[in-house]
Amino acid sequence: MDSSHAGDPDLPLLHRIAAGDADACRELVDRHLPVLHATATRLLGDAAEAQDVCQEVFVSAWQAARTWQPGRARFRTWMLRVATNACHDRHRRRRPQDADALDELESLAPDPEQRTALVEREQRLAAALAILPERQRAAIVLCHFEDCSQAEAAGILDISEEALESLLARGRRRLRELLVETR
């Protein structure tokens, strides 16, 4: 899927990590943790669970660095795929909460005395994202929040680029109903 793995900028770091270089671990964390954390937070809508996912992904990364095979996928693609799969597993275990998210969105009526407009918009966005079907949410988070390319996002989600476009279109249409047309 992801044909852009040539010249993976993380490859030298992975080699250093495999050799036991702690500085390389710090560099890899600083390079990728912000995107990983934001993605997991937006996919799960739960800060504590997102942090658990980040730790799981990096624990897998330290293991993977020892046997990393260049050319199969870029590290960033691999990392985000592991993260979205981990988020998917957690969603499966707590699916009934989706109803709570819809209730929360409906209850977030503008209230200037209690919330600023910015905070209210953020909360409405988070609640609307939580309502989306999981794959649509993942496509929107990767492409609209984390600026993944079409090829990279399709690789992370393990789908074709056409399927990604379909997920994005359906996800945006649903978000539009939730955010734009009901405000």
Place this chain on the structure above:
Amino acid sequence: MDTMTLQRFRELAAAWGADVTRWPAAAQPGAVRVLGGSDGDAARRILGQAGELDVALHAGAPVPVPAALRAAILATAEEAMAAAKATPEAADEETLSYAAEWFPRPQAIAGGDGTAPLRRPTGAAARAADAGGWARLWSELGGLRMAGPALAMAVVLGVTLAEVRGGAAPDAGADATPAVSGEEVMDVALFGADYEEYTL
């Protein structure tokens, strides 16, 4: 050169939003042509509608990384590295890297960068490596400086051991070992009950 229809333009905007520069690279030239062509006004209306959702999406604030999370992840890195060192595979690597001190890598002998897998040198390279290793061992043990004291210690140790064993050497012709019968040997070998050392 493919011509993009207004319908295709609408589908792309529905998926990727109003910013054409974020659309798939292959679609961007066609999108620009649509915007500059006879369907330009309709295309701009489509982008305007898509832009409303983009504004709503970008209202989300950045998600800052908690410092404690970063620290916890780096702690897992240290644990993983410690665990890797504790595995037999890692121990072998450690042994090999120590051995490489005494028997340098072929690349090092040839002036390479030493990044290739470790291989035992052969032929002249092996002899050179062995000579270098023994010379370094001799140097680390103290070289000639320690030869005199080591010889003196060996003499003192030998004399002391001789004293402990009973002073003078046994008389010539005397039997230094007690006579043991074949039956006793069998008792010992078979842990026979008659041999008192093995009897409870």
